[in-house]
Amino acid sequence: MKKPKNHFSFEKLGVSYTISAVIMTVTAITLTLVAASYAYQILEQQRGATEFDVAMESILAFNDALENIAWKPQASRSSRFTIEYGQLDLVPDRSLIVNVTGGPNASYSLSREFSTGYIVYSTRIKYTNFGEGYQSYFLGSKSTITSGAGSYGRASITQKLGEVYITLSYGVRAMKTSTFNVTQGNETVPVNSVDIWIIRISIPDSLRGTNIGDFDLKTKCLNLTTIPDCGPPGGNGYDLEGDKQCNITVQLEEDTSPPAVIQLDADKVVFNFVVATVQVSV
Numbered sequence: 001m002k003k004p005k006n007h008f009s010f011e012k013l014g015v016s017y018t019i020s021a022v023i024m025t026v027t028a029i030t031l032t033l034v035a036a037s038y039a040y041q042i043l044e045q046q047r048g049a050t051e052f053d054v055a056m057e058s059i060l061a062f063n064d065a066l067e068n069i070a071w072k073p074q075a076s077r078s079s080r081f082t083i084e085y086g087q088l089d090l091v092p093d094r095s096l097i098v099n100v101t102g103g104p105n106a107s108y109s110l111s112r113e114f115s116t117g118y119i120v121y122s123t124r125i126k127y128t129n130f131g132e133g134y135q136s137y138f139l140g141s142k143s144t145i146t147s148g149a150g151s152y153g154r155a156s157i158t159q160k161l162g163e164v165y166i167t168l169s170y171g172v173r174a175m176k177t178s179t180f181n182v183t184q185g186n187e188t189v190p191v192n193s194v195d196i197w198i199i200r201i202s203i204p205d206s207l208r209g210t211n212i213g214d215f216d217l218k219t220k221c222l223n224l225t226t227i228p229d230c231g232p233p234g235g236n237g238y239d240l241e242g243d244k245q246c247n248i249t250v251q252l253e254e255d256t257s258p259p260a261v262i263q264l265d266a267d268k269v270v271f272n273f274v275v276a277t278v279q280v281s282v
């Protein structure tokens with residue numbers, strides 16, 4: 001007797017091949033999508049890291065432009081920024097306080113407060129990561145005052161709360177610049193002159209906030225003023241009273257450096273605050 005043919009075994013085999021093909025196709029597509037997503041994330045991270053490096057270079061270029069025009073009223077320059085993975089903020093109205101005191105036995109002290117601003121670029125740690133609490137300076141130093149040559153700019157990298165920041169601010173420079181004589185009664189009295197140079201950043205109210213994309217960061221010297229301080233009314237300066245030095249500290253927000261000690265050699269001293277007001281805008 002003939003056995004009946006089993007038509008279902010061939011049909012089941014065909015279904016099995018079809019299901020296997022579908023599974024392999026879906027698996028291949030899934031692996032391709034995962035690989036593409038991973039490659040895209042890696043590419044994004046690389047682009048974000050590159051932007052951070054370029055932002056550092058742009059900050060340095062902008063600082064060169066600003067310091068070049070800071071002491072030339074009405075002079076202006078600009079620097080190009082391209083930002084996609086981070087943001088650039090112009091932060092206005094921050095306090096800068098200059099305190100001047102004499103030596104241990106001196107009786108004089110004076111203080112001047114100015115409003116200034118600074119520039120901040122920020123990005124997420126997914127693009128660049130230095131470690132929580134990290135801080136370093138790639139321009140200038142933590143000191144808010146110097147008595148020697150060098151840049152006024154202070155550019156730092158700081159990481160906190162999942163963000164990395166590049167901050168550009170400006171410190172103060174102080175130096176004994178000259179000695180001159182004044183007549184006091186029947187005597188000729190030597191007087192030291194100490195100049196304190198300040199770059200004050202002015203940011204228009206309309207430009208407060210975040211900047212992203214391609215833009216030129218502009219800087220212009222609005223004015224240059226000198227504010228003299230010659231001591232008590234009618235005086236020709238502050239008496240040094242045997243303390244041949246002055247100590248100058250600068251408080252910029254929460255940063256206060258050890259004082260800059262300037263050695264003097266006269267009987268009196270006068271101070272000149274030389275202030276360059278520089279507008280920063282987009």
